[in-house]
Amino acid sequence: MSLSGAKIIQPLCIRYPDMPVISDQAANCNTTSTPFLGSTRTLRRIQSVSAAQRRPASAIVAVADVVKEKKLKSNKNHLLTKEEGLEVYEDMILGRVFEDMCAQMYYRGKMFGFVHLYNGQEAVSSGFIKLLKKEDSVVSTYRDHVHALSKGVPARAVMSELFGKTTGCCRGQGGSMHMFSAEHNVLGGFAFIGEGIPVATGAAFTSKYKREVLKEADCDHVTLAFFGDGTANNGQFFECLNMAALWKLPIVFVVENNLWAIGMSHLRATSDPEIWKKGPAFGMPGVHVDGMDVLKVREVAQEAIGRARRGEGPTLVECETYRFRGHSLADPDELRDPAEKARYAARDPITALKKYLIESKLASEAELKAIEKKIDEVVEDAVEFANESPVPSRSQLLENVFADPKGFGIGPDGRYRCEDPKFTQGTAQV
Ligand SMILES: Cc1ncc(C[n+]2csc(CCOP(=O)(O)OP(=O)(O)O)c2C)c(N)n1
Numbered sequence: 001m002s003l004s005g006a007k008i009i010q011p012l013c014i015r016y017p018d019m020p021v022i023s024d025q026a027a028n029c030n031t032t033s034t035p036f037l038g039s040t041r042t043l044r045r046i047q048s049v050s051a052a053q054r055r056p057a058s059a060i061v062a063v064a065d066v067v068k069e070k071k072l073k074s075n076k077n078h079l080l081t082k083e084e085g086l087e088v089y090e091d092m093i094l095g096r097v098f099e100d101m102c103a104q105m106y107y108r109g110k111m112f113g114f115v116h117l118y119n120g121q122e123a124v125s126s127g128f129i130k131l132l133k134k135e136d137s138v139v140s141t142y143r144d145h146v147h148a149l150s151k152g153v154p155a156r157a158v159m160s161e162l163f164g165k166t167t168g169c170c171r172g173q174g175g176s177m178h179m180f181s182a183e184h185n186v187l188g189g190f191a192f193i194g195e196g197i198p199v200a201t202g203a204a205f206t207s208k209y210k211r212e213v214l215k216e217a218d219c220d221h222v223t224l225a226f227f228g229d230g231t232a233n234n235g236q237f238f239e240c241l242n243m244a245a246l247w248k249l250p251i252v253f254v255v256e257n258n259l260w261a262i263g264m265s266h267l268r269a270t271s272d273p274e275i276w277k278k279g280p281a282f283g284m285p286g287v288h289v290d291g292m293d294v295l296k297v298r299e300v301a302q303e304a305i306g307r308a309r310r311g312e313g314p315t316l317v318e319c320e321t322y323r324f325r326g327h328s329l330a331d332p333d334e335l336r337d338p339a340e341k342a343r344y345a346a347r348d349p350i351t352a353l354k355k356y357l358i359e360s361k362l363a364s365e366a367e368l369k370a371i372e373k374k375i376d377e378v379v380e381d382a383v384e385f386a387n388e389s390p391v392p393s394r395s396q397l398l399e400n401v402f403a404d405p406k407g408f409g410i411g412p413d414g415r416y417r418c419e420d421p422k423f424t425q426g427t428a429q430v
């Protein structure tokens with residue numbers, strides 16, 4: 001039973017035909033095709049799972065709760081209102097145009113370090129984050145610009161951060177991979193994969209503590225933890241699933257499975273590539289959703305965020321998506337099969353939403369064009385603003401450095417070494 005691409009857990013295991021067969025039951029399996037979009041091959045569905053290996057009924061019931069047949073809105077047959085549709089469209093366009101501009105600026109030497117773009121994955125950010133309240137938190141990865149934008153961090157502040165300017169959301173100290181805004185509850189992009197998951201779990205714990213221990217009855221804040229398929233093989237993911245389920249934390253773990261971890265295929269790197277199945281192993285619902293379809297993502301997101309807000313605990317959502325560019329702007333992207341790229345390019349989530357809005361008469365071409373024009377101007381303005389903003393002073397270099405700066409940062413004369421013009425010579429231009 002499934003609704004809009006969300007899939008209920010069946011007591012089945014799924015393996016790929018040319019993966020090593022590692023158990024006895026795997027030898028007795030039947031072959032069938034699968035709705036797992038990222039599979040470039042036929043899956044092998046193992047149907048002979050013994051009763052002992054079946055998931056507890058409670059886990060299956062919990063999943064059924066998440067994906068039970070329910071329309072988002074009783075607004076005729078539409079899945080979202082006109083207002084919501086335009087808001088989501090604008091957010092996705094902002095994400096796409098912003099990232100395309102980043103590529104231009106990066107190649108013009110306006111940004112430093114690695115820059116990882118989000119093109120193709122917009123349905124996940126917009127589908128989830130546009131449902132949040134301001135007080136809710138988002139924890140991201142190094143592919144974080146668009147999550148910050150969706151959460152309301154102004155394009156000017158994100159672009160300036162990328163330019164390393166004082167007007168950036170971290171005053172130019174974070175750069176591309178470390179978007180942070182206390183005001184918007186964007187609790188960071190994280191360059192080390194998996195590092196954000198415990199931070200998100202801690203934020204969710206804070207919400208629960210405030211509500212249950214400090215008796216702040218209106219604290220129903222939810223945290224979203226975004227991370228990739230490659231990261232879902234890291235230990236921190238499993239530790240945090242355990243704690244979140246144990247304490248019924250108000251968190252949604254959102255895996256953006258774009259099928260690749262730099263140049264490593266998810267299908268080659270993961271013993272069981274269906275990440276959503278790990279939810280019930282820890283006693284929480286696991287859902288798989290087509291991450292190229294913002295309506296489906298939004299539907300699942302609404303259920304999962306709602307559960308968290310009602311105090312019913314965490315959910316693991318695997319959004320199957322695809323990045324349209326290389327891993328970072330330094331990646332020539334030569335490892336992925338052109339046919340695979342073309343297949344996903346044809347499923348562009350923005351084109352699909354535009355088609356839906358027009359065909360369902362929720363918006364006209366002219367209305368959508370006006371949004372596109374507005375966003376072009378917003379992004380142009382962000383670049384001009386960032387370009388004209390001042391660079392940080394040298395003394396900002398050692399702010400937030402917790403180690404004793406004597407020796408390293410402070411010279412024998414008691415002055416910051418960074419104030420010596422030779423300090424950064426040969427390393428970075430500050
Ligand atoms: C702890 C740690 N180990 C290794 C790396 C190197 N690394 C950078 S990106 C990446 C792949 C992550 O892939 P995924 O989680 O699928 O995210 P995606 O880039 O696809 O969004 C790795 C291993 C790192 N940044 N941090």
Ligand SMILES: [Mg+2]
Nearest residue numbers: 228229260261
């Ligand atoms: Mg990935």
